[in-house]
Amino acid sequence: MAIEQVRGYLKPWGRDKDIIEMEASTATVLEAANALGVIPARIAKSISLKQGDAATVIVVAGDVKLDNRKYKDHFGIKARMLSPEEALQFTGHAVGGVCPFGLPAGVGVYLDVSMKRFTTVFPACGSCNSAIELTMDELNEYSQNKEWVDVCKPINEESANE
Numbered sequence: 471m472a473i474e475q476v477r478g479y480l481k482p483w484g485r486d487k488d489i490i491e492m493e494a495s496t497a498t499v500l501e502a503a504n505a506l507g508v509i510p511a512r513i514a515k516s517i518s519l520k521q522g523d524a525a526t527v528i529v530v531a532g533d534v535k536l537d538n539r540k541y542k543d544h545f546g547i548k549a550r551m552l553s554p555e556e557a558l559q560f561t562g563h564a565v566g567g568v569c570p571f572g573l574p575a576g577v578g579v580y581l582d583v584s585m586k587r588f589t590t591v592f593p594a595c596g597s598c599n600s601a602i603e604l605t606m607d608e609l610n611e612y613s614q615n616k617e618w619v620d621v622c623k624p625i626n627e628e629s630a631n632e
Contacts (some may be wrong), residue, residue, distance in 0.1 A: 471570070472596030479572035480595075480602070481514035484611060489602050491597045493534050497566030497598040498524045500590040506592055506601060512602075514585060514609065517566040518552040518561055521545065525552060525560035525577050529593060529613065532583035534622035541621045566598035570613035579613045581606075583620045 471591060477486045484589040493537075496502035518525055518541035528536070541549040554565045561568050561577060570579040585591050585606065592601040593609065604612065 472567055472598050474573040474596075475562065476569060476596035480612065483608075485602065485608075486613070487601055489598070492601075494598050494632040495566070495598050496594060496601055496620050502592065502601060503532065505599075506543075508592065512588055512591050512613070514604075516570055516594065518557045518568050520550045520552055520560075521547065521578070521628065525556070526580065527561065527568065527570050527573065527577060528580045528582055528619065529585070529609070529622065530582040530622050531588070531591070533625055534582070534584045535625050537621055537623040540623070544619055544621055563594075563596050564598070565579050565589040567594050567596050567600065569596055570609075570615075572596065580617055580619045580621075581610060581613065581615045583618055585609070585624050586618075 474498050477530045480486045492505045494505040496505050499513045511531050511533035514529050515532055516530045538549050544567045557565050590605050592603055595602050
């Protein structure tokens, strides 16, 4: 079970017992926000993408979405989301529980600057009913973040061409 993998992963930092497991689903941003009693923006959602023969996880604030132009400008390739089957294969976590912890070697983790406006955020912990509250410094360290990136835009932002 992926949550046990994440629990073991967080143990060296003494945070394995801080994982919050809920009866309610936390598989979507709104479900997680409701279950935790926080605004949706503070949910740190993990977007899993294909990069060549590998996968990348980009963790973003709950009120933003990937900006394809910014992503392509930064990474030099078109963004391609992993299918649910690929997400499980590449990350070891099922959709709804994908997180930046306990990932197989070769899966790069990037954190989006959209989260920096918060003192703490709540990423998933490997299951569709778990989360942990972390500061930006903790998330940066525990996720083994490769780089802070700016590859998102607000969900409700109108395109410049409209």
